[in-house]
Amino acid sequence: xxxxxxxxxxxxxxxxxxxxxxxxxxxxxxxxxxxxxxxxxxxxxxxxxxxxxxxxxxxxxxxxxxxxxxxxxxxxxxxxxxxxxxxxxxxxxxxxxxxxxxxxxxxxxxxxxxxxxxxxxxxxxxxxxxxxxxxxxxxxxxxxxxxxxxxxxxxxxxxxxxxxxxxxxxxxxxxxxxxxxxxxxxxxxxxxxxxxxxxxxxxxxxxxxxxxxxxxxxxxxxxxxxxxxxxxxxxxxxxxxxxxxxxxx
Amino acid sequence: xxxxxxxxxxxxxxxxxxxxxxxxxxxxxxxxxxxxxxxxxxxxxxxxxxxxxxxxxxxxxxxxxxxxxxxxxxxxxxxxxxxxxxxxxxxxxxxxxxxxxxxxxxxxxxxxxxxxxxxxxxxxxxxxxxxxxxxxxxxxxxxxxxxxxxxxxxxxxxxxxxxxxxxxxxxxxxxxxxxxxxxxxxxxxxxxxxxxxxxxxxxxxxxxxxxxxxxxxxxxxxxxxxxxxxxxxxxxxxxxxxxxxxxxxxxxxxxxxxxxxxxxxxxxxxxxxxxxxxxxxxxxxxxxxxxxxxxxxxxxxxxxxxxxxxxxxxxxxxxxxxxxxxxxxxxxxxxxxxxxxxxxxxxxxxxxxxxxxxxxxxxxxxxxxxxxxxxxxxxxxxxxxxx
Numbered sequence: 001x002x003x004x005x006x007x008x009x010x011x012x013x014x015x016x017x018x019x020x021x022x023x024x025x026x027x028x029x030x031x032x033x034x035x036x037x038x039x040x041x042x043x044x045x046x047x048x049x050x051x052x053x054x055x056x057x058x059x060x061x062x063x064x065x066x067x068x069x070x071x072x073x074x075x076x077x078x079x080x081x082x083x084x085x086x087x088x089x090x091x092x093x094x095x096x097x098x099x100x101x102x103x104x105x106x107x108x109x110x111x112x113x114x115x116x117x118x119x120x121x122x123x124x125x126x127x128x129x130x131x132x133x134x135x136x137x138x139x140x141x142x143x144x145x146x147x148x149x150x151x152x153x154x155x156x157x158x159x160x161x162x163x164x165x166x167x168x169x170x171x172x173x174x175x176x177x178x179x180x181x182x183x184x185x186x187x188x189x190x191x192x193x194x195x196x197x198x199x200x201x202x203x204x205x206x207x208x209x210x211x212x213x214x215x216x217x218x219x220x221x222x223x224x225x226x227x228x229x230x231x232x233x234x235x236x237x238x239x240x241x242x243x244x245x246x247x248x249x
Numbered sequence: 250x251x252x253x254x255x256x257x258x259x260x261x262x263x264x265x266x267x268x269x270x271x272x273x274x275x276x277x278x279x280x281x282x283x284x285x286x287x288x289x290x291x292x293x294x295x296x297x298x299x300x301x302x303x304x305x306x307x308x309x310x311x312x313x314x315x316x317x318x319x320x321x322x323x324x325x326x327x328x329x330x331x332x333x334x335x336x337x338x339x340x341x342x343x344x345x346x347x348x349x350x351x352x353x354x355x356x357x358x359x360x361x362x363x364x365x366x367x368x369x370x371x372x373x374x375x376x377x378x379x380x381x382x383x384x385x386x387x388x389x390x391x392x393x394x395x396x397x398x399x400x401x402x403x404x405x406x407x408x409x410x411x412x413x414x415x416x417x418x419x420x421x422x423x424x425x426x427x428x429x430x431x432x433x434x435x436x437x438x439x440x441x442x443x444x445x446x447x448x449x450x451x452x453x454x455x456x457x458x459x460x461x462x463x464x465x466x467x468x469x470x471x472x473x474x475x476x477x478x479x480x481x482x483x484x485x486x487x488x489x490x491x492x493x494x495x496x497x498x499x500x501x502x503x504x505x506x507x508x509x510x511x512x513x514x515x516x517x518x519x520x521x522x523x524x525x526x527x528x529x530x531x532x533x534x535x536x537x538x539x540x541x542x543x544x545x546x547x548x549x550x551x552x553x554x555x556x557x558x559x560x561x562x563x564x565x566x567x568x569x570x571x572x573x574x575x576x577x578x579x580x581x582x583x584x585x586x587x588x589x590x591x592x593x594x595x596x597x598x599x600x601x602x603x604x605x606x607x608x609x610x611x612x613x614x615x616x617x618x619x620x621x622x623x624x625x626x627x628x629x630x631x632x633x634x635x636x
Contacts, residue, residue, distance in 0.1 A: 054492060080494035092489045094482045101478045106493050108475060113499045117476045140629035143261075165494060 005067075007032040007169055007199045008053070013062030015048055015223075022048040023059070024223035032168070035195040037202045037210050039234075040220035041243060046203045047089070049220065050171050054086045055079040066169065081111065085162035086171045091154035095147035099138050099157055102146055103129045107164035128164065136160040136190065152183030159190060163198070170200045176209050188212045219243075276462070283458045293447055297522055300454040302562045304518035307457070307464050309542045309554035311511030314468045316540065317549030318477065319504050320484030322401075325408030326512050327536040328415045329383035333513025334520035334530060335419075336382060338432035339366060340375035341444060341521070345437030353427040363425055379517045380510035387509030391502040400487070409533060416531035431527025434520060444521055457518045461555070464511050468551055471507070480504065541580070545587050547594025556595060 008030045015023040023045045030036050040046050051057040053064060055076040064071040071079055080086075093102050104121060107128050133139045136156040141149065146157060155175055162170050172191065176184040184206070191200060191213055204210050210217065210231065217234045219226040221243050227234060234240055283303070288296055308330055315321040342351040343366065350362055368374045394407055420429050435445040442449040471477060482490050483497050490497050520526040529535075538561075546557020561583070569576045591598040 075496070076488075076491040077494050077496040080492050086492050088489075088492075092486055094478075094485050094489070096481055096485055097478055104475065105478055105482055105495075111493075111495045113503050116479060116495075116500075117471070119475070121475060140625045144625060161493065 005032055006030060006065075007034075007067055008201075009063075009065040010053075011063050013052060013059050013064065015045075015052060015057055015059045021223050023052065026062070026220075026224050028218065028225060030199065030201070032199050033195075034216060035191070035200045035202070035213065036216050036218060037204055037214040038218045038220060039204060039207075039210060040226070043222075044220040045223040046220055047173060048223075050086060050173055050201075050203065053079075053171060054084060077111070080165065080167075083166070083168040084171065085165045085167035085169070087158050087162050087173060087175060089173045089177065091151065091158045093146045093149075093154050093157050093161065096145060098143050098145050099133070099149070100129060100142045102157060103132050103160055103164050106161040107132070107166070132160045132164055135163070135193070137186070152179050152186065155179065155183070155187060156190060159187070159194075163194060168199060170194065170198050172200060172202045174203055174205060176204065176206050184209055185212075276465075280458060280462055284455055288451055288454065293450065296454055297450055298566065300450070300457050300522045301519055302559050303454075303457045303461050304515045304522065305539075305542070305562060306555040306558035307461050307515035307518070308512045308539055309546070309558040310461070310464045310468050310551055311508035311515070312539055313543050313548065313551055313554035314471065314511075315504050315508045316543060317551075317554070318472050318484065319480045319501060321501060321505060322405045322540065323408045323505070323508070324405050324533070324536050324540065325410075325412035326508070326539050327412050327531040327533075329387060329509040329512035330516035330519070330539075331415070331419065331526065331528070331530045332383045332386060333379045333516030334526040335426065335432065335516075336369065336375055336378045336513070337517035338434050338520055338526050339369040339426075340372065341434045341437035341439060342432055343370045344372075344439070345444075347437075351427075351432075353430065354424075357424045359424050365425075380513050383513030383516075384506040384510040388502055388506040391505035392498070395498045395501045395505075409536070412531055412533060412536055416528050419528040419531065429528060431525055431529075433525045435524040439521075445524055450522065453518060453521050457522070460514055460518065464514070465551060465555065467507070467511075471504070472551070538580075541584055541587075543594075545583065545594055547596030547598075550594070550596050553594050553596035560595065 006029050008028070010026060010028040013023050013026040013028075014021060026045070026049070028049075038046055038049070048057060052059050053066075053071065055071065055074055055078070058072065066079075066082060066084060069082065071082075074082075094105070097105070104125065107125055108116060108119075108121070109125070110116070110119060130139075133142050136159065138149075138153060138157060138160070141153070146154065149157060159170075159172070159175065162172075175187050175191065179187065188209060191202065194200060195213075202213065214231045216228065217231055218228045219234055219237075219240050226239055226243065227237050229237070287299060291299065308326060312323065312326060315323060343349070343362075350360070354360070354362075369378070390408070390411055394404055399407065419426060422428055423430075426432065435443075437444050439449055442452075444450075472480060479490070479495065479500060483500060487497050516526075516530070539558075542558040542561050543554045544557070545561055546555065547553030561580075564579070564583075565576055568579055587594060593600075
């Protein structure tokens with residue numbers, strides 16, 4: 001029953017920067033529990049799309065609803081607390097803190113000043129962190145400072161930090177850019193495992209990777225949805241071939 | 250083999266306990282030396298000087314909290330320092346031989362105590378006002394700045410602009426707070442003692458040591474644990490913190506206010522040990538100097554901030570006693586040296602020296618490839634096997 005309710009409903013969204021429309025009348029819907037991959041050529045508005053959902057950019061027109069709640073006019077931290085986690089294109093982890101501390105900050109359930117100051121991490125939090133360390137495969141490096149991690153490990157740590165927030169929706173921006181094939185496999189497997197219990201939107205350029213994880217694909221072009229469907233349907237759509245995949249062949 | 254390998258976790262716990270008790274021992278020893286040995290061995294003049302340096306060290310600790318840990322470079326801490334100093338001086342004026350109306354008022358034809366002086370007749374109010382007024386000013390300033398996401402160098406410039414506004418206000422208001430002449434506290438009374446008397450000065454000295462310890466412990470507490478890690482996270486990547494669900498504004502306002510309160514306390518102690526407070530304490534150069542002490546000692550270390558404040562001020566006294574004209578050159582040189590040679594300050598340099606010394610002179614350990622002992626993955630597997 002819950003699975004059919006849209007977790008994210010976006011209607012007629014327009015964002016323009018000095019007259020340039022980064023998003024143009026975009027309409028997008030996604031069911032809870034779905035793993036959705038968004039592809040599109042450079043400048044299609046993929047990152048702006050995430051910026052609007054997470055409150056970094058305010059749209060000029062249109063509505064964004066998450067689990068029925070309007071996200072417009074809410075600031076980034078408020079949206080994060082509602083249950084939307086975002087992973088950035090380049091890994092953004094706190095380099096001077098250890099892996100464990102990075103995860104602990106993310107999983108802190110009460111994030112206002114005094115709760116953080118006077119609250120001690122509960123044993124539940126600690127177990128949560130240990131569990132996450134296992135999920136992302138960094139148990140052995142838990143007490144190393146994050147700047148000693150490899151690029152791939154940082155990517156996994158950041159995904160772990162997202163999950164630590166216990167969000168309902170994960171937004172993942174190009175998680176495998178700059179990774180080796182083996183690391184790409186790892187991240188893909190991790191995302192598939194997370195998709196069991198979360199709704200996930202992945203933005204990606206790497207077609208191999210998209211094939212590995214994608215069930216439903218949405219193609220963005222010039223700020224609007226060009227088409228939607230399974231990987232096969234999308235790949236055989238002549239419009240998509242023209243604007244995007246065609247350039248690769 | 251398995252019996253030789255101690256669980257890394259247990260070893261860490263033991264290390265932490267050992268380090269903790271060592272640190273506690275050192276702190277207690279230093280405090281005892283300052284509180285007991287110094288008053289007994291130093292002449293009154295030198296003791297007073299040391300007391301002033303120690304009160305400057307208190308500001309430095311507060312600056313380290315916001316700069317070293319949270320990444321907020323304030324160039325306006327003179328405001329908070331002066332507010333604390335003026336608050337204490339006003340209390341002393343109202344309870345000294347000049348009571349009920351301090352003499353300078355009559356010079357400007359004021360025959361009634363201005364309203365905002367009234368509450369400073371009370372000792373209790375003054376003691377609260379010394380930290381709270383600077384904290385409130387810092388909160389308001391901080392809230393306006395941080396809410397609008399003004400960061401980095403723009404924040405520094407704004408604090409400096411605020412400093413100039415406060416300086417001009419205090420400097421210009423003869424009828425309210427004696428303008429550029431400031432408030433002299435030497436001849437005033439505190440608990441029946443003349444402020445400049447040896448007994449009172451000794452009491453101020455001991456209070457300074459105690460409050461320096463308190464400021465250090467407070468900042469130690471704030472910078473450890475989850476809260477402290479979050480401050481570092483804000484310093485390193487504020488946007489990430491936002492997307493994790495924290496609102497950095499509240500955290501920044503809070504530590505900025507704490508830092509302001511600490512500066513206010515320092516200002517009050519500095520004032521009574523100098524005998525006077527004037528608006529010149531809010532000159533731009535002095536607030537920048539405070540930052541230099543922290544940089545010299547080592548940012549983000551707290552102990553470094555104290556060390557830096559003491560070292561620089563001691564050097565200044567020694568140099569300006571011998572060669573009064575070279576101090577400013579020396580200060581400039583010092584800053585250049587720290588920025589280029591010791592980016593982590595004296596303490597950071599010392600740590601590097603220790604590490605280097607260890608690797609150079611300690612019994613050379615055989616380095617193998619792969620570095621088995623250093624590899625956490627292997628250590629972890631060993632632990633698993635031993636359990």
